[in-house]
Amino acid sequence: MKRSSRVRACATTTVGVLALALITGCGGEDSGKSKDSGASATTQAGKTAQTAKAATEAELEKLLVTTAEVTGYKAESATAEAKAGDSKGDLKVVAEVCAPIAYAVSGFAPGDEAAVVQSKVTQDAKKPTGSASASTDDVSDAEWQAEFAESMNIDMTFLTLSSYDGDGAEKAMKAVSDAVAGCAGGFSVGGSTDKTKYTKIASVKTSGFGDESVAFSATGEPEEPNGATGFTYGEVVRYGNTIAAYTTINLGKVVSGKPYAISAPVVKAQSAKLK
Incomplete structure (x- = not known):
């Protein structure tokens, strides 16, 4: 995908x-x-609710989870990188009702935000355990491939914090919920350089944090015939007039086609800062 x-x-x-x-x-x-x-x-x-004032970008940046606050992961602010890339307006979604999901999995705020910041939280690399780590000369292809797949079996979570004036956060959550319900058959989304097609959107169990939350899985169309089906997992959680949107990718699981889930430690740590 x-x-x-x-x-x-x-x-x-x-x-x-x-x-x-x-x-x-x-x-x-x-x-x-x-x-x-x-x-x-x-x-x-x-x-x-109608008169709630949104946080500023600087205030949101201070609320992003840090490496010290989530054991086993490295957290890096990605706000500057995000500003240098595509804008929300560059994202073209075939079905407008599906736009909130497209925004969430692409690292954008799901609604009409007043301020937004981004972060990338990556699980620490796992130490090699097989014989391939000792000497590649005496290792079979199957052993090497198995260890390589294991080395990619780490979660990378893209986190977006956005804040809204008035009841904007509630409206954004409803739009996400409507998108999950109305886009079960999938949709296509394109940026300035590529295009992605999702063949299925399904509701999944939420983390239970925040005032309300919506979680979903997005099944991506294989890049090649008979190729592995890739899954992307997302969760959008509201805390007052601030929304945290999480998207987790695990390349090892994407290659194998196995399901996984949003990184629970990341959601828990971030939620602790937004209570």
Whole structure:
């Protein structure tokens, strides 16, 4: 499956807390006051969401997970690299409803963001365990290929943090959810230099972090006849008016055609900074 040359790489909603205000009084006049209080609280919560102010790029950059915060992985900011590559406008999606997924797997923010930053988080390389690591002269092709495949069996996660004004984050999440439901048959997306075709989009289990989350797998069309089918896994998680979008690639699994998942340690570590 071809990938773009630019693989791009907080306030929690108060409704739950406000609901506790309804558990006051019992019957008669007190009950009426409680209902009025509940209606007022709901209205206020809606106003708060509409007036939420997005974080700046500098503020988001400080929220990106670091190498010291996720054991076994190396985290590198990719914001500058992302700015030097294709822009969101360069991405052409055949089916507009599928655009939020295309954006997420390409390292862009899934909605109409006010600020965005990117990072690449790579799993540490695994030490060779087979005989191929000792001497390549006495190793069979099968042994060498097996060890080479194992050396590629590492997760590389492209992380995008984006922030939104008002209820933009909620709208972006709905658009992603609608895309997963409406693009099951796949779609094609092209950048300035290449084109990728996804033959299937499927919902998968989320990490459970954040105020809401959507996770999916994207099956890529093989580059060659009878070639291995590549999988890309994505998850989009909202924390107040900030969204974290994760896309994980494992080249070893892509080559073998075996399924895998979003790097759980990366999501957990990043979520800890966005609570």
